[in-house]
Amino acid sequence: MFWQEDEAKTETPVPDDIVDVLFAVDCRSIPVDHAHALSAALLAAAPCLRKPGAGIHTIHVAGSQNGWERPDHNGDQQLHLSRRTRLCIRLPREDVAELREQLQGQTLDVGGSALRMGACKERLLSKETTLLARYVAGPAAAEEEHAFLQWVDAELTELGIKVRKALCGKATPLSTPSGPLQTRSLMLAGLTAEESILLQQLGLGPHREMGCGLFIPHKGIDSVHKSV
Known part of the structure; x- marks a missing residue:
């Protein structure tokens, strides 16, 4: 562990050259350990994700909801997705239009689960310091x-x-x-x-x-x- 006291914070504008793109998804469940399967499906459907600066966030849902506990990462456990679940992709803003064209409306096979890509919106990166x-x-x-x-x-x-x-x-x-x-x-x-x-x-x-x-x-x- 490293630990040093905080320094004074200053106001900083957030640039928009790299953004997060959040897609609505229609999918009942996917494997908890889905990083490679999701990556393979998205890279096949959207070649622009192979460009420098792109990254694919794994899908993460709440650890506990209505008594439901998040399954362990290993094994064949499933994540159950809701209508509010979003798939987030980070990439240069200049590639957003191409990404939208390649993915919106597509149905991907993610580890045997059908995941339909819906509408998307951009979000700036955060200036939070943690x-x-x-x-x-x-x-x-x-x-x-x-x-x-x-x-x-x-x-x-x-x-x-x-x-x-x-x-x-x-x-x-x-x-x-x-x-x-x-x-x-x-x-x-x-x-x-x-x-x-x-x-x-x-x-x-x-x-x-x-x-x-x-x-x-x-x-x-x-x-x-x-x-x-």
Whole structure:
């Protein structure tokens, strides 16, 4: 764990050169471990996702709703989707029209589940200074926490991003045809708004097409820190 006190925040405009595109989806359920299946289906239907700067968020639903608990990641468990579920894709804004044309109205096979792509809308990246990546892949993802955080620090330093507060979570293997891809979750806090936007734009580590290294805003980790 790294921990350093927050610096003063300044107002920063959010650029629109990289955006998130949120698609409505019609699908009853998909496998919990769907990163590779979703990636394969989307890349086949939308070749523009192979361009630099694109990333595919995995679909994530609430951990608990009406007594329902989110299934474990491994095994043949299913995620049950609602009408409010959205599929999020991050890419350069100049490619949004092409993506919409290639995907809207298409029905994809995601691990044996039919997922129909509906209407979409754009959303700017966040300037929140606490970010979460559910999956980060890299040479240190399968190692102990200290080694993983050292790798994170070195990678972010090269991007000009200072690590002030970082927590890595559990290791999660993602299924692929060539075997499990080892990943870890990562939460970063105390970023400047500029660093936050840059990290969302660039990501961290490989396999962005499977949702790895893609950061989203998080409510914060101060309460988490107090409990550890």
